[in-house]
Amino acid sequence: MRFRAILIDGTRSSSASDKIGRMTLAQTERSDNVARALKSMLDRVADAALDEVSFSPTAHPEVLTTTWDELLAAELIERLPSGEYILTGRGWTAAVISAGRINDRGFEQRIEKLFGTLKGFVKGRRDSATVPLSELVTQTGLPEGFVFNIIEGKYMEELSKRRGASWVKPGRLVLIPVAFGIQPTDLRTLLDPAVVKKMEELEDELGTTRGDLSRYRCPHCNAEMTASGGYRIDEHNDGDYEQFSCGYGQRDGQVDSLCPKDPHFPKFEDFELVTNQREPGEWICRPKPKTPYAQLIGLDPCSGRTKEEAERRVKARYLHRSGQKRNITDRW
Numbered sequence: 001m002r003f004r005a006i007l008i009d010g011t012r013s014s015s016a017s018d019k020i021g022r023m024t025l026a027q028t029e030r031s032d033n034v035a036r037a038l039k040s041m042l043d044r045v046a047d048a049a050l051d052e053v054s055f056s057p058t059a060h061p062e063v064l065t066t067t068w069d070e071l072l073a074a075e076l077i078e079r080l081p082s083g084e085y086i087l088t089g090r091g092w093t094a095a096v097i098s099a100g101r102i103n104d105r106g107f108e109q110r111i112e113k114l115f116g117t118l119k120g121f122v123k124g125r126r127d128s129a130t131v132p133l134s135e136l137v138t139q140t141g142l143p144e145g146f147v148f149n150i151i152e153g154k155y156m157e158e159l160s161k162r163r164g165a166s167w168v169k170p171g172r173l174v175l176i177p178v179a180f181g182i183q184p185t186d187l188r189t190l191l192d193p194a195v196v197k198k199m200e201e202l203e204d205e206l207g208t209t210r211g212d213l214s215r216y217r218c219p220h221c222n223a224e225m226t227a228s229g230g231y232r233i234d235e236h237n238d239g240d241y242e243q244f245s246c247g248y249g250q251r252d253g254q255v256d257s258l259c260p261k262d263p264h265f266p267k268f269e270d271f272e273l274v275t276n277q278r279e280p281g282e283w284i285c286r287p288k289p290k291t292p293y294a295q296l297i298g299l300d301p302c303s304g305r306t307k308e309e310a311e312r313r314v315k316a317r318y319l320h321r322s323g324q325k326r327n328i329t330d331r332w
């Protein structure tokens with residue numbers, strides 16, 4: 001919500017100004033600060049490549065700490081090892097939109113020139129074209145930084161939801177998809193100041209990004225995702241899984257392994273220990289889950305030289321799995 005408010009000047013859309021009206025003053029001030037920060041970064045970058053101009057928070061006392069945090073969370077800026085920030089491609093495009101640069105006649109002319117040139121490379125072809133960035137710069141006569149920023153910022157995708165040019169080799173080689181073609185009407189759509197709609201789409205995307213980020217953390221304890229991917233269920237169906245460092249796991253959207261911080265995490269008493277002697281001096285203890293939740297922690301059998309040792313090892317495994325013991329072999 002805040003993001004939409006910072007991008008819209010409040011006069012273009014009644015729903016937007018309603019929203020701004022409902023916002024608290026503090027929120028409005030913070031949003032204004034984000035918009036101003038974006039604009040001043042865009043101005044400083046000018047025709048340089050967006051990753052060549054960095055911003056130090058100490059050199060910009062007018063930018064609130066919360067602003068840097070918000071820009072970072074929305075992936076509009078990224079932090080360098082030096083502690084300075086640079087705009088991301090997405091940040092550059094968001095700044096172009098929020099600063100109203102797309103209504104600028106000079107900007108429009110550059111876009112027309114660049115997109116016309118890109119289109120020329122795939123005209124009459126059956127497949128996509130790969131062109132050095134330097135070639136695009138020569139042919140268009142545009143500043144290299146500007147062309148870089150348009151491609152790095154996925155300008156075309158952000159504004160028109162069409163497939164645009166992308167990198168084969170970042171900053172060096174550009175892939176122009178064969179479907180890259182803008183009809184005159186499309187070009188008008190692209191440059192039309194129907195900014196509100198575009199910004200809503202951008203906001204939706206940012207919302208998706210934030211949701212995606214929280215997907216990479218365990219919902220109970222915030223542990224990091226350690227693995228994810230797809231697997232073949234059978235010849236007609238594919239599934240996917242996600243695994244987290246705390247032990248939490250999902251398979252096809254269903255929890256299949258519990259986090260120790262999950263209130264449903266079973267007690268040791270929720271397992272029945274079945275211990276048998278396999279041969280002299282070798283016992284095996286199998287923990288049998290007594291509840292459905294106990295089934296979701298995957299406690300393996302353990303062997304030992306005595307019944308007690310085998311059972312103690314299963315207990316040690318449980319304590320490790322429930323996060324009460326760091327090292328599984330302690331006191332084995």
Ligand SMILES: [Zn+2]
Pocket residue numbers: 218219220221222223244246247248259260261
């Ligand atoms: Zn967890």
